[in-house]
Amino acid sequence: MIYASFRAFNLKQNISCLFIAAVLLSSCSAHRAALTSNPFISSREARKNNEAIQKSRSEAISNYTPFTVYSYIDRFKTIAIQEMNLYGIPASITLAQGLFESGNGNGDLAKIANNHFGIKCNSDWKGKSYYKDDDLGNDCFRVYDRPEDSYRDHSEFLKKKRYAALFELDKNDYKGWAYGLKQAGYATNPKYPDLIIGVIEKYHLDQYDRPEGEVQKIKREDRVLAQINQNIGQAVKDSLVQNTPPGKLYTIKTGDTLYNISKRFGLTVDELKALNNMADNTIKIGQTLVVAK
Structure with a gap:
């Protein structure tokens, strides 16, 4: 999970950001107690790699404008709807997870790696990597050229056997998806479905979901x-x-x-x-x- 800090410009935005921060801390608590060292890369190698990534993206980072909850939704609602129409993942689920995992788009992984869902490297990953403590020390996370690439990879990530049953749900069934993700092992926090549903309903993200006809489905x-x-x-x-x-x-x-x-x-x-x-x-x-x- 991604650990994020929030900045706010007014009272309304501050309340929104604090809500997301509380959600993140609650979700990630199950992982913090089990941090161990990643045997495949040293702290020095990870630091050197991260410095290279930060240097290559220094201009983008220096010009980075912090998101609010509402500016984040406005920025990424279109790609979330596109992914919903392609794969059937409710746009509300994708947006809520993006907010949840990236700390409103203001976490290190989002700013430095364009990684909005905390997706880690695996043997198939050929792109750049960023290292951050998570389940292991120096866990390897994927680096994307654009945030939109992170959204597409999130859809691809879910195209696994253990999530297959979720794609048989209606593409506006965000509650079914939230509980199904937890049941399939997406998150360890037992309150994960309620947290995701809470974000969706607080910010009315279900307005971006669309029903589909039987033949389309x-x-x-x-x-x-x-x-x-x-x-x-x-x-x-x-x-x-x-x-x-x-x-x-x-x-x-x-x-x-x-x-x-x-x-x-x-x-x-x-x-x-x-x-x-x-x-x-x-x-x-x-x-x-x-x-x-």
């Missing part, structure tokens, strides 16, 4: 769930390759087919496909296959 569900299944299949393939000794792997070259590869290694095509969790016969040059049982 079916088409959107089919498209998103197909993408989730594809992601699951790719993750299984990657895991198979990463955990297989090099001598049992083969990299596809020009002219290869599943048939001639299977014959070369004494397998049937079906066995080769099963080893690599393949749904069809599609292969590409440079792809790595498991070729031994």
